[in-house]
Amino acid sequence: MTRRDPSQQAGGGQSSAQSAPTAAPMPGPVLEGVNIGGPDLSDVTLRFSEREFLEAQAASQLPDSSGPSAGAQASNEYEAALPRPDPLGAEQFMPVLAPDHFGTLLGDLTRQLPLIPDDAARAHLTMRGRLLALNVEQYRVNYSVTHQTLNRILAETGVGVRDAWTRQQDHLRFMNAASSGVEHEYVQATRQIEQARSARFDALTRYGATPETQNAEGLYQQLALTELASEGTPIRPPEHKSASKRLFNAFAVFSKFFVGLISGVSINLLFNPESRLYLTLIALSAGVMFSVLLLWLVDELSYRAKVAPYTGQMARPWGYVLGIMVVSLIYFGVEGFLNWDGILRVTQEIAANAAQQGQLTDLSTASDTPAAPQHWSLLAFTLGLVSMAVGAAIIQGRERARAVLERERLAARVARLKLGGQYADQARAADQVSYLEDQRERLAPPRDVTSPDHARLNERVLGHWEQERDTQVGQLSSAIMREAGQLQQTLEAYAGQLLEAQYPRSKRGLFG
Numbered sequence: 446m447t448r449r450d451p452s453q454q455a456g457g458g459q460s461s462a463q464s465a466p467t468a469a470p471m472p473g474p475v476l477e478g479v480n481i482g483g484p485d486l487s488d489v490t491l492r493f494s495e496r497e498f499l500e501a502q503a504a505s506q507l508p509d510s511s512g513p514s515a516g517a518q519a520s521n522e523y524e525a526a527l528p529r530p531d532p533l534g535a536e537q538f539m540p541v542l543a544p545d546h547f548g549t550l551l552g553d554l555t556r557q558l559p560l561i562p563d564d565a566a567r568a569h570l571t572m573r574g575r576l577l578a579l580n581v582e583q584y585r586v587n588y589s590v591t592h593q594t595l596n597r598i599l600a601e602t603g604v605g606v607r608d609a610w611t612r613q614q615d616h617l618r619f620m621n622a623a624s625s626g627v628e629h630e631y632v633q634a635t636r637q638i639e640q641a642r643s644a645r646f647d648a649l650t651r652y653g654a655t656p657e658t659q660n661a662e663g664l665y666q667q668l669a670l671t672e673l674a675s676e677g678t679p680i681r682p683p684e685h686k687s688a689s690k691r692l693f694n695a696f697a698v699f700s701k702f703f704v705g706l707i708s709g710v711s712i713n714l715l716f717n718p719e720s721r722l723y724l725t726l727i728a729l730s731a732g733v734m735f736s737v738l739l740l741w742l743v744d745e746l747s748y749r750a751k752v753a754p755y756t757g758q759m760a761r762p763w764g765y766v767l768g769i770m771v772v773s774l775i776y777f778g779v780e781g782f783l784n785w786d787g788i789l790r791v792t793q794e795i796a797a798n799a800a801q802q803g804q805l806t807d808l809s810t811a812s813d814t815p816a817a818p819q820h821w822s823l824l825a826f827t828l829g830l831v832s833m834a835v836g837a838a839i840i841q842g843r844e845r846a847r848a849v850l851e852r853e854r855l856a857a858r859v860a861r862l863k864l865g866g867q868y869a870d871q872a873r874a875a876d877q878v879s880y881l882e883d884q885r886e887r888l889a890p891p892r893d894v895t896s897p898d899h900a901r902l903n904e905r906v907l908g909h910w911e912q913e914r915d916t917q918v919g920q921l922s923s924a925i926m927r928e929a930g931q932l933q934q935t936l937e938a939y940a941g942q943l944l945e946a947q948y949p950r951s952k953r954g955l956f957g
Contacts, residue, residue, distance in 0.1 A: 664872055694841075713725050746768045777832070
């Protein structure tokens with residue numbers, strides 16, 4: 446249907462428009478919807494909204510408040526440039542000539558029929574011209590049907606395409622808005638982190654802390670170390686174990702097992718004269734357990750003796766020192782007896798074996814045979830090794846106690862600094878950077894729960910409608926293009942026949 450402009454119906458509209466001053470054009474009624482009906486969907490009805498027309502007319506009478514600032518606020522620099530598809534028409538898919546062109550060409554050709562001298566040729570071409578006129582009319586009918594069918598197909602598929610495209614645009618606009626908001630928040634959080642780092646550097650350098658300090662705990666520890674050092678009780682930093690320190694610890698551990706192995710051999714010689722295998726294993730295990738447990742007891746007593754003056758509900762230090770002396774004497778006595786008895790037994794067995802072989806005289810009958818063996822060096826080596834193992838255990842216990850006491854002293858000074866609240870602002874500045882970084886890591890766009898499925902469904906629907914439209918439109922376009930090409934070739938052939946009939950070739954004889 447065709448809708449006329451109301452200004453064209455009034456008689457004096459033109460004169461009044463010429464006499465009135467130049468003003469902004471008034472907005473017309475706003476299009477609200479389109480209804481497509483009819484058997485071939487060729488009836489199109491437009492619906493206009495009078496309410497929106499009145500609102501637009503009232504808004505047009507207000508002063509224009511849009512300026513450079515308003516335009517800058519309305520524009521979103523992060524919004525993606527979505528493509529705007531142009532409306533489709535049947536003419537875009539019918540790259541052929543209109544039927545009027547072929548009808549005009551056929552009329553021009555038929556007007557040349559009286560110029561043909563030959564009656565038979567003129568009658569033949571006249572009949573052929575009438576047939577071609579029917580072909581042109583049939584092409585006109587097919588052209589009209591194809592045009593209407595294409596409009597119907599575009600109308601049917603266009604609704605689905607537009608709906609899917611609108612949903613896709615809404616989804617992309619939502620995701621772009623979410624991403625832009627997150628990007629703004631991320632940039633703002635980065636600026637806050639840089640400001641917090643600058644404030645932390647100022648706070649650390651003001652009190653002499655190292656700029657590499659990352660949190661408040663490190664700042665308090667450095668302040669506590671500084672105060673303890675100024676009071677004359679410095680705390681040594683954790684030692685980096687050197688090769689000599691590692692070697693000492695390895696030998697201290699090895700000495701416990703080696704002395705225990707010697708004890709096990711002595712126990713085996715004392716209680717296993719027949720060298721039974723299971724008794725040998727039992728003797729060796731008992732010697733190792735005895736040595737390790739006693740040396741561990743010496744280590745623990747040394748640790749407690751060092752810690753007792755600074756810890757409540759513990760015995761006096763001299764009690765632990767007395768315990769170390771008692772355990773050491775027991776250890777020395779047991780090891781000395783076992784080694785002494787083992788030396789005697791070994792010496793006697795050597796002498797008995799030699800007497801049986803006739804290589805030596807019987808030592809028991811000799812008057813100058815000493816009552817004690819001469820292997821004092823082995824006994825002295827064993828006792829010296831035992832004393833070294835006991836000393837290493839005492840040193841390890843005191844070193845462990847020293848580390849624990851220094852760590853407790855440092856923790857107590859840190860707790861006192863925290864309770865004092867003197868460095869609360871500096872501690873807050875030192876910890877603020879890590880808090881802001883964690884907050885920036887948690888930034889995430891407000892994702893729609895169904896957004897992936899929604900996007901994939903829109904893509905499938907859009908692809909379906911586009912494929913359906915391309916298939917039907919391609920078939921109709923190829924058919925009308927093929928028909929137009931055939932008709933053009935037929936008219937070209939008819940024009941050639943007319944030209945040949947108007948100017949026939951003269952038949953010459955044999956001699957010209």
